Amino acid sequence: MGAIPTVMRAIDPEQPGGPEVLRVVERPVPVPGEGEVLIQVAAAGINRPEVMQRQGLYPPPPGAPSIPGLEVAGMIVATGPGTERDLVGQPVCALVAGGGYAQYAVAPYGQCLPVPEALSMVEAAAMPETLFTVWTNLFERGYAAEGDTVLVHGGTSGIGTMAIRLCNTFGVTVIVTAGSDAKCEAARKVGADRAINYRTEDFVERVKAITGGKGVAVVLDMVGGDYVPRNLQCLGEDGRHVSIAVQGGAQATVPLFEIMRRRLILTGSTLRPRSVEFKTAVADELARTVWPHVAAGTLKPVVDTVFAFDQAPDAHRLMESGDHVGKIVLNIG
Structure with missing residues (x-):
């Protein structure tokens, strides 16, 4: 595992607006806090709340990063205090409160699920939300x-x-x-x-x-x-x-x-404002009840289109058009 850089590519619009505000910029790599892991992001799912956030209609909850993106898949490259040390190198997908449209994202470890061999990183990124x-x-x-x-x-x-x-x-x-x-x-x-x-x-x-x-x-x-x-x-x-x-x-x-x-x-119900404890409990239940079907290759998400990281505006345009069947994913890795 190489050294983790201090700067990453991310999408972090300064002002709300149309899809064109989703430009790739440089931002500091986030640092995982208590119970959190740092994920090197391979792919991020696109969701309607992110479109609303970009339009200025759905501000991120308190404490969430301004970088949009509610679900990611990638590799754990660092851990914060209070997590097991041997997590580095694990492939995971995670539900996050924000920060997904970036090369690195922080997630509570309790909101991560392992990526089995039956799932590609793009498919894994299309699952959590x-x-x-x-x-x-x-x-x-x-x-x-x-x-x-x-x-x-x-x-x-x-x-x-x-x-x-x-x-x-x-x-x-x-x-x-x-x-x-x-x-x-x-x-x-x-x-x-x-x-x-x-x-x-x-x-x-x-x-x-x-x-x-x-x-x-x-x-x-x-x-x-x-x-x-x-x-x-x-x-x-x-x-x-x-x-x-x-x-x-x-x-x-x-x-x-x-x-x-x-x-x-x-x-x-709404999902995004719920506590880490609630989302961790859901992840535990999914790990028990649903994940065996994912690991067996019998449950997969429907992926419509995969866009390159710098094509995020086109990904949002497709989401807004409603012409997709299933998930739209950004390929970041």
Whole structure:
């Protein structure tokens, strides 16, 4: 292991703006603190919160670096106090609060997962953000279990494709929505049992038809707004509605008597502001329940496009266009 440099290439916009602000600049290499590791980054996943941060709409949480990037994969090259010394040289992927668009990034060791031989660094970088999000919301808050049928909006997004792959892995039937026939076909190819074109079909009627009027056990929703009352119509008795974003509006009007009559649960969560302790607990659970499937090569993320580090503006343009199926990744190593 060579000496760690003091300066690295990173993307750290001084002002919010369009994709063109994502220029590569020089920044000091971060130093790992208590319980943290320094990762030499091979690849970083691109996520919608990073687009919002670039636009000035989603400031990083207190203490997080201004460099964007919520997930990385690479090699541990140094450790902070309170970590085991023999971690250096381990290939890992990690969920981070920021700092991913750089040659080096710091992560709490508890938020790292090992990269097995079955996974490339690009694939590993495409896992943490969507895996933590889908697992904690669809499977923990929504209690999706083998034999259930669930509805996931945005079926070709990074979240949607990860939800499909996890449902396939754990015996859950998954219905998704997408905005075109081509995207519906792409979602079916990824593994969706059914795909509904929400522009040409009423997803409420289609879900009722597909489930024989029973409805689904869980809806995973990132739209919000007027989708919420429609989603509730898709739920069966004792169904769970899980909100993870509000791209279509932060307010909704819901029929309380229907919630009471069918004993529905409305819940949701955000991931980025949660504590290191919470994320570490999730990582431990993923290591036990999901990672064996990853190590066996049976669970992989869907990667749409890989961009070179200095093509980050193009990566964000693709994310904003919505024309991708699965994850967009920056190749940094």
